[in-house]
Amino acid sequence: MDSGTLLARITDYASRPDPYPLYTELRAAGPVVPQSDGSLLVGGYHEVAALLHDPRMSADPRSRGLVTAKPPFLRLDDPEHHRLRTLAMRPFGPPHTPHRVDGMRAEIANITKELLAPFESGGQVDVVDDFAYPLPVTVICRLLGVPHEDEPLFRAWSDTLVASADLRPDAASAPRDEAERARAEMGGYLVGLSEQRRDEPGDDLLSAFVSEPDPELRLTREELAETAVLLLIAGHETTVNLITNGVLTLLRHPEELDRLRREPGLMPRAVEELLRFEPPVHMRERVPLADFDVAGITLPQGSSVILALAAGNRDPRRFRDPDRFDPTRPDNQHLGFGSGIHLCYGAPLARLEAQSALTALLPRLATAELVEDPPPYRQNAMLRGPRHLSLRL
């Protein structure tokens, strides 16, 4: 087949259940594979990792001439990216708040337990809608300090936003307008809530954001709303996919599932292996800020370079026996959270949620059966995961 159509074939919905043979073809086609639409596709581990660290690669869509509003820090370059990410990190992680995520351990376990209460033997459940989907949004609400009674409100906005991110290519634009409205309403709500928190601070992220005394270190209202929305969107579907892919992978590998039930201490490593084997984020786009060569092929300034993280994760030049799911894999420096300056901001939280969710599910998975394999997938090829995952318990 023509390697210039690889991206089109990968994004074709029919490839969603198993894109991995295409990634093998991609790595075999060369380090940089030009596509018929003018973009360049990269799938080797070492090349992807090098480009994620290359300061000449922009994450900002405006670098390739797209006219758009200033994106959130996920798609900004340094130094502005650094400023915003550092401010957003202050109340969330080390060095200023090293215990935030770990401190949520008990809370996450409780949320998990509540969600799993209706999972009874003999019943049929949808892992996505009944468990993996509500978990991260509830965790984000608690993290931000959204009052319990407002959680349904927050979930409704979140549903709209997440649905709009998974449109079929031929879908009408109406949901996008709805999503913009939801985004604006959620932003407004969060700004309002943070005003309240200024007067009555709690032990949550919004309170920490607004009670920062140093104006240099304080996010503006707009930045605050944007950051909170970013945390929700970027942290939501990815976590859903991680948990769902985890359940699916464990059920497809009963021996490993058995082993995890015997040795639950292996779970943190199993989650790392999941991030390699079935990562939630399959591809990211970058834009060269200058012409430069990779393995003898020029990446032109302003071109669209698609880095296939999921293909790098299965590169036999980096991982021995890459198509095997091995929860005890040593030296597992996967690209599941990306790498470089945009390395996933929420990674510690995602890890904890996935470990907690899968550990809680383990006893129920012993007798569970997949109703449909492969399950129906979401449209999105970049953020890949099942839309539903029905189990008979």
Add this chain to the structure above:
Amino acid sequence: MPDELTDGRIVIVGASLAGLRAAEALRDQGFTGSLTVVGDEPHPPYDRPPLSKQVLLGIAPADSTGLPMRRDPKAEWLLGVKATGLDPLGKRVLLDNGESLPYDRVLIATGTRARPWPNPEEAALDGVFTVRTREDAAGLAARLDAGPRRVLVIGGGFTGSEIASACRERGLEVTVTERGPAPLVGALGGTLSKLAAVMQRNHGVDLRTGVTVTRLLGDGSFTGVELSDGSRVDADVCVVALGAVRNVEWLAESGLAAGPRGLACDAGCRAFTMYGIVTDDVFVAGDVSRFPHPLFGYQMLSLEHWGNAVTQAEVAAHNMVSPGPLRRPHLALPTFWSTQFGLNIKSVGVPTYSDHVVIAQGSLEARRLAMVYGYRGRCTAAVTVDMAKSLDYYQHLIETAAPFPPPPGAADRAIAAEITIPSDVPDPSVLSHGPTVALTGYLPDRRLTVV
């Protein structure tokens, strides 16, 4: 024969980071024979970087930095026992308890110790410290807890600067004396050392450069120092941070190529004899070694880096149980890090192997930058200040001998990214503290005097 190599008797002399990691790696590599680890300190292996940081800040007790064992190396640990000699013909390690250990292969990982204050009587004054061991750090931390009026740090290298930083963070008055023109100049060269000086002064350090301490004062207890410029500084605590001395004295009669710069070995971690002949049963790893590196003109490098102890120990262990053609070279690029005065400093390559530098990203004003070092038109090192995530990119440039200055295009490229300036790396004999990287080979256009 491979079967024989995975069996037999291996002795590791040195029970710190390199010794532990080598022991683990030997078992990982399938070594099933007897393994003995000799260490002169009474403790199981522990981590030293926190001793000049978290321990002095009171965040972590000195006895809490034990190194985790990633697997049980099933070794016999002789702790609190000092090796006093090596008999390469009889294949025995001699111990200070009068016993000796027979070996088939031996790994020397005895590391370094703190260079003491040269005058033993002054060094013995109460309140005078060096920081190398757990006991050193515990003693100094206790003294800092007591709230001294001023701490005097002799030497503005990494250890001295980190200690000064910890003192300032605790609100203690600190004076740092440095014989060179600025702190860290020996490791990082002129430009970044100026930033280091500004950071120290901005954080309230009384920094004295271009001076030496001529005398420690006190009658029983330390009370202050006299400086070479005739001035006097009163202080309650003195920290001597004059670099490290390699623990090679015990090898004096061994016939091995051991000297003040360490024990020389080949790229496969095999020790040389004093005649320059390579051995095949004596291996070296960690701070005590000096080894040739192809990226730096095959000069012998002596490093005092945590990461080098780990990678070299792993290569040494692999080679100890592998037949010739399967042996690996130790080619890892030197890397190190330091945290001080709120800054995270990371380095890759050998900054002292340079003639020019350029600020490739960020700026001195922002206190956030990537500085790239070049030697004769190629990249040889990079140092980042609060920009650690860029380091992998520069590491790739160094490994591939990319042209210097590095190519343009970075989003946060410095305005002056094409203006190279002399790297201004001093002759190490000028510094108060020893260099943490020493090039000890032949470099005709540079005067790097063997100290």
